[in-house]
């Protein structure tokens with residue numbers, strides 16, 4: 069059992085977010101990710117995060133072409149990350165790639181242990197279906213299916229909850245993670261040039277301050293020539309909503325020293341979870357919601 073799981077205080081660690089340049093060349097994307105993870109580990113990172121859809125362009129045309137069957141032993145992307153995690157003895161939160169499972173496709177994040185095992189698999193639950201006329205229209209549900217399970221990973225450094233991109237817009241998910249003991253939520257994500265400047269940081273600070281935990285997000289680097297231009301700005305937000313580390317739009321690695329004792333301290337200073345008036349608001353109220361009344 070990991071130290072965190074057994075209730076013994078987890079040790080501080082260095083976190084790295086690899087904001088990768090993603091191209092149409094899948095082999096090149098894998099080689100690039102491998103180099104970035106090696107560099108992060110050589111700089112002392114014990115937990116390394118990759119972006120959403122790091123092995124393929126973010127488009128509905130690409131998802132089926134680049135998809136891999138994860139449990140077949142024939143997934144070059146996950147094979148590379150598993151070997152790397154083992155060789156470097158680090159955790160890798162493997163961003164996401166398109167996963168093919170029977171006749172369906174998912175936007176899936178695999179988490180690898182320092183032993184090279186896949187210790188968690190998370191399938192994006194809230195699909196990115198939006199239409200802001202003249203600005204951005206995207207419908208992941210044209211090709212992808214939403215996952216149906218939340219994912220908490222118990223590591224030797226603490227408990228991490230996984231979400232992918234659009235998931236960060238759903239505070240209920242983050243709150244459930246916090247209630248399950250999560251100390252850091254990791255969101256591989258690729259916001260865009262319309263929503264990114266306004267919502268990316270705001271949402272992460274909101275999730276962090278509501279739940280008094282760390283939030284780490286990892287985006288692909290910006291590529292103005294791509295059909296979907298990512299906002300970039302991978303970052304780490306602390307449990308007091310402070311920006312711990314961040315970058316802009318170029319490829320690079322963001323590092324942060326994480327001490328999860330901060331989470332405990334913030335929660336002791338302001339015991340929100342004990343002050344909650346759960347008698348007044350119940351998630352069940354949203355359960356059968358058919359949406360806002362316009």
Ligand SMILES: O=C([O-])CC(=O)C(=O)O
Pocket residue numbers: 195196232233234235237258259260263264
């Ligand atoms: O790409 C996504 O899933 C999310 C996104 O850009 C947004 O919510 O604005």
